Amino acid sequence: MSITTFNELYRCIDEGAMYLEKQKGLTYLEAIAVVGEVIFQETDQSTNADETTQHLNELMKEINVDSLERETVRKAFQMSVLKGMKGAVQSNHSMTPDAVSLFASYLINKITSDKKSPIRVLDLAVGTGNLLTTVMNHSPLKVEASGFEVDETLLQIAFANANLQKHTIELFHQDSLQISLKPSDIVVTDLPIGYYPKDDVAANYSLYSGEGHAYIHHLMIEQGIQSTDSGGYTLFLVPNFLFESDQAAELHTYLKEKTTILALLQLPKTMFKEQQHGKSFLLLQKKGAKTKVPRHALLADLPSFDKKEALADMMKQINKWFAEELNL
Known part of the structure; x- marks a missing residue:
């Protein structure tokens, strides 16, 4: 069983979030939550899924959910959130370092x-x-x-x-x-x-x-x-x-x-x-x-x-x- 690394998980979250930004008009921060949920649910790979879902599924194929270590997940989310917050205007959008x-x-x-x-x-x-x-x-x-x-x-x-x-x-x-x-x-x-x-x-x-x-x-x-x-x-x-x-x-x-x-x-x-x-x-x-x-x-x-x-x-x-x- 392959272990998903920090770099693999971060790249997956980042690419998925940028795709949703472009396709769905979401903010990067909103998109992070959607991508995280897709990874967690290990969305059905059926051909009945819409184009957006199919694209996200393709990105997520490399992620071995069962092998994810807690600190790998936390740090990948942290890096993604920090990127998203650079473009956020809300004063409450900040994260504890x-x-x-x-x-x-x-x-x-x-x-x-x-x-x-x-x-x-x-x-x-x-x-x-x-x-x-x-x-x-x-x-x-x-x-x-x-x-x-x-x-x-x-x-x-x-x-x-x-x-x-x-x-x-x-x-x-x-x-x-x-x-x-x-x-x-x-x-x-x-x-x-x-x-x-x-x-x-x-x-x-x-x-x-x-x-x-x-x-x-x-x-x-x-x-x-x-x-x-x-x-x-x-x-x-x-x-x-x-x-x-x-x-x-x-x-x-x-x-x-x-x-x-x-x-x-x-x-x-x-x-x-x-x-x-x-x-x-x-x-x-x-x-x-x-x-x-x-x-x-x-x-x-x-x-x-x-x-x-x-x-x-x-x-x-x-x-x-x-x-x-x-x-x-």
Whole structure:
């Protein structure tokens, strides 16, 4: 049985997406989801299929679905999505970079090192599923995952991505701020940033002041904490200016009341073209009977992910902090 490589799968997705762009007038991102579904379904090769389907089937013949490895699928989809997003105009069409997703997996593996399978993981803004499936692929534990996404195109890509990786993920085409969610062990989300326009929904949250729009990233932090079990964890990608904005005082008070702030790790500045777009990992533990309170939070600026020695040294320091402060 031949093994389908990353290059073969990416070429197949790319060629199929470009064909659908031309023939059906779809955007490249919309076409990625269609191609992924065709590969997953291993569409019938009958001559009764229309010309478009027959052409896609011809492209897909080289793909051995049974041999697809999860990371091969994830990386091929990631490369295709990145190409599609270069031409996208929607501000919400962005994806968590691979190195960041892998570091998030490392942090989640640290905080779950004393857990037993399965663990429940929730992503409040799942996008194309790259962050969530990276966490699943690198966890030694069984993961029961769920994710919410308001953008239909991104959700369709996440669905195809999960199917080809043979992951079972509950995916919802819904605004995660508008519903009450069952508690998870971990919430991990690359937060959307900006104002949330639905004041009637925001009014249900403690972090809505009633004056102007609330910040969506603040509301999602609150929703994440509410949707975590007592003693559970949240790992958010937050803007570097999180604690410097006009609503920062209320957020800080809320976090101190509901959680223990474990870590704030700033991503390398070289990852961002403009300083105001810089992000950090914010790791929190919801207060509960088994909450571990460190003597001091882990605060650090992460080195460039390309500098392997510096990154290895940083991870040694992080491992030491987890061991000494949280016994993990």
